[in-house]
Amino acid sequence: MKKSSASHPFFAENDCGGPPISIDDAKIIYNLPFNDLLFRAQTIHRTHFNPNAVQMSRLLSIKTGGCAEDCGYCSQSAHYPTGLKASKLMEVERVTAEARKAKDAGATRYCMGAAWRSPKDRDMDTLVAMVEGVKALGMETCMTLGMLTETQAGELAQAGLDYYNHNIDTSERFYSEIITTRSFADRLDTLETVRMAGIKVCAGGILGMGETVDDRISMLLTLASLPVPPESVPINQLIPIPGSKLADADPVDPIDFVRTIALARILMPTSHLRLSAGRTEMSDEMQALCFFAGANSIFVGDTLLTADNPGEDHDTTLFRRLGLSPMPLERAV
Numbered sequence: 001m002k003k004s005s006a007s008h009p010f011f012a013e014n015d016c017g018g019p020p021i022s023i024d025d026a027k028i029i030y031n032l033p034f035n036d037l038l039f040r041a042q043t044i045h046r047t048h049f050n051p052n053a054v055q056m057s058r059l060l061s062i063k064t065g066g067c068a069e070d071c072g073y074c075s076q077s078a079h080y081p082t083g084l085k086a087s088k089l090m091e092v093e094r095v096t097a098e099a100r101k102a103k104d105a106g107a108t109r110y111c112m113g114a115a116w117r118s119p120k121d122r123d124m125d126t127l128v129a130m131v132e133g134v135k136a137l138g139m140e141t142c143m144t145l146g147m148l149t150e151t152q153a154g155e156l157a158q159a160g161l162d163y164y165n166h167n168i169d170t171s172e173r174f175y176s177e178i179i180t181t182r183s184f185a186d187r188l189d190t191l192e193t194v195r196m197a198g199i200k201v202c203a204g205g206i207l208g209m210g211e212t213v214d215d216r217i218s219m220l221l222t223l224a225s226l227p228v229p230p231e232s233v234p235i236n237q238l239i240p241i242p243g244s245k246l247a248d249a250d251p252v253d254p255i256d257f258v259r260t261i262a263l264a265r266i267l268m269p270t271s272h273l274r275l276s277a278g279r280t281e282m283s284d285e286m287q288a289l290c291f292f293a294g295a296n297s298i299f300v301g302d303t304l305l306t307a308d309n310p311g312e313d314h315d316t317t318l319f320r321r322l323g324l325s326p327m328p329l330e331r332a333v
């Protein structure tokens with residue numbers, strides 16, 4: 001990591017995608033006057049992206065609930081009485097039919113998520129067929145299936161999987177407060193496995209789990225410090241799930257959320273930053289600030305894996321009010 005000083009010329013020159021700075025410098029940036037922070041994030045954003053284009057992904061739960069992991073934020077963990085009904089792995093035909101509908105509604109990337117610690121080898125043929133089926137529609141594909149072996153990552157890459165989502169969720173320091181069934185290092189290992197297989201990486205985190213601002217900054221620096229930063233960085237706002245460990249978590253301050261987006265944009269200038277879970281709890285004005293701070297991707301559709309999402313009508317109206325348009329596939333990398 002290139003270490004900078006407090007007199008760093010501030011990242012206006014930071015356009016190479018690498019993280020440039022120490023945690024102390026990142027804190028200085030995070031705590032800049034809000035207008036200065038957003039101006040600098042927006043300046044970097046528009047050197048790499050059309051500032052008025054937003055990439056649109058659609059998410060489908062291909063296997064819901066009953067997960068062996070104990071992620072404290074999740075409705076699908078078998079460790080918590082969240083009341084979610086578990087279901088088996090979906091049939092390939094149903095997945096491709098849903099993907100076709102998403103494409104017709106404007107989504108360019110189809111993300112398929114399974115509530116697993118890791119896929120079983122017996123499921124790989126089905127997963128490969130899903131990737132091939134969605135690719136055949138002309139969409140980008142993404143999967144989130146838990147930890148992968150090198151062999152499994154290779155099979156998915158061979159099938160044409162474009163992205164693999166594997167969030168690091170929070171800082172290394174705070175990780176064991178949220179998840180005990182795997183380690184932060186396990187997470188990084190899978191990210192490396194995916195990258196080595198030639199699949200693009202989608203990795204981000206969740207705000208509002210009781211972490212400190214320093215934890216959020218540390219999480220972003222971990223992502224920005226990967227040998228290649230993730231091409232896609234989802235930033236979620238916790239949706240407290242009744243019955244889960246984090247059912248009573250305090251909501252994140254909206255200004256802190258926007259600051260985190262801005263810092264992510266500055267640290268990872270060429271990554272797509274996705275406003276993910278929690279948009280139902282954000283005002284239109286807060287989302288507008290997030291887009292100004294550098295967010296340029298959303299999930300569309302009424303549901304995420306299991307949580308609600310603003311409906312397409314609401315997003316269409318918001319896009320019209322803000323003069324935003326969907327990012328075409330060739331820029332939606």
Ligand code: SF4
Pocket residue numbers: 067068069070071074075076077078114115116117146
């Ligand atoms: S976040 Fe994923 S791995 Fe964790 S409990 Fe939920 S489905 Fe399982």
